[in-house]
Amino acid sequence: MEGFTDVITGEARRGFMEVVSELEQRFPDPSNIEKEADKKAFAKLFGEYLRVENILQNYDEFASLKALQNVDISDSEAVEAFKADHYLDDDKFAELQSIRLPTERKVQDYRSTYNDIREWQRRQKSAEDKEKSTIEWDDVVFEVDLLKSQEINLDYILELIFEHNKKTKSKADLVDEVRRVIRASLGNRAKESLVVDFINQTDLDQIGEKATVIEAFFAFAQAEQQREAEELITAESLNAEEARRYITTSLKREFASDAGTELNTLLPKMSPLNPQYLTKKQSVFQKIAAFVDKFKGVGGKV
Template sequence: AKKDFIKLYGAILRLQNILSAFDEFKGNEILTERDTQDYHSLYIDLYNEFRKTGDEEKEVINDDLVFEMELIKQVEINIDYILELVKKYHKDHIKNKEILVDINKAIDATIGLRNKKDLILQFIDSLDAHSVVDEAWQTYIETKRREELDEIIKQENLNPEETYKFMQNAFLNGYITTTGTDFAKVLPPISRFSPTGERSKKRERVLNKLTLFFERFFTISSGKI
């Protein structure tokens, strides 16, 4: 049943992609926005379930199963849309639970927001009657970003100044680079008596944590750390 859904919804995505080029299609969609978000969410869940561990961009799971992830990404919702919903929810004195349902569905249906869901929901919980959503969001995200980076530095015993400098460059450039000596400066000294491969494992672990951190915050915060 899962594979049947993947094939069928993939076909729907391809058809929608073609029809979206025609004005006649606009406003005549069969699926409601909520239905689309539900199906997107399930499709992404199945993608995560079927793909092989460590091959995050793999779209062809086997000869029989292809995921149309690029088509999913084309209709992704951004953080601005979510914040507009948050404003509406806040304006209604945080009473309209339907808006909260919409927020959850929109996040689950968007690959780029799933790793930020806890941040968004915690932010909503932090709002009070006097909050100005846009300002509160920027302050909240800057605080959370510092907290999480400081936690990585603490966990891995990294050089704080070099780590901040390294991530600052990543946020300015829009990507993490490991060429040159900048990343090496982030890492703590490893004793020459350490087991073979220890530095390589440390490097890989730290890089993974910093990459996840970057992916979590890059699209929802300003360029400065």
């Protein structure tokens, strides 16, 4: 039976260790990637990492390898317990030790930067006044489905707040840690400010269990949703009843649409021939779309 190292080098387009090594050597701090050529190189390389990792998820040895990252190798009892739990002999254990994984925190940083570059590149494509880029992106495929397959759900993030608050009494440190996790998430990035506001405005020490922190967040989020909806309606002089109906529908389907006439009915009275009409319509749509991304899934009413 082939070993785990054979699986890595035989089934992946490149050896897993080579991909990890190149990532760490070329991009030790992914947050400092600024040049477009470097953004493209990172996107291609981390996309390769995601594809290789997806293949390895099918092997029990990979789960053992990830679990090994949390074992204190200097603790002989912990090592023996790990080997027993994962049915490893000395040779298999040595094989796993020879394979280096990036830390969970580093992978979160990579995912965050990968998501940032994907959003940046999408904005660049749609910007009408951007200068013609000299970098060709057609050969870069963003692995959205692979990101979604390993998505961190909101409940997990909230439970993480509960656990980390017990370890650190510094809200600043807690916010930094939670920002890192949220930015690595594809579906919850829009909720970053909402979760951070919840941390800063809530006495987390009074929350005694994980279920309570989830309840507290959703109560907070629903109140914020109502408040921000009213602010948006007032600031943009929207027709309140139509605006609430449109926003409610958009929240239910989890996206805003500018197709049809729904959006037109909530806009302030203005002739479609007015040069500012389309600008106003697009501005309102973008703000509502951002609102929906932020509050979808929290429940409540607007």
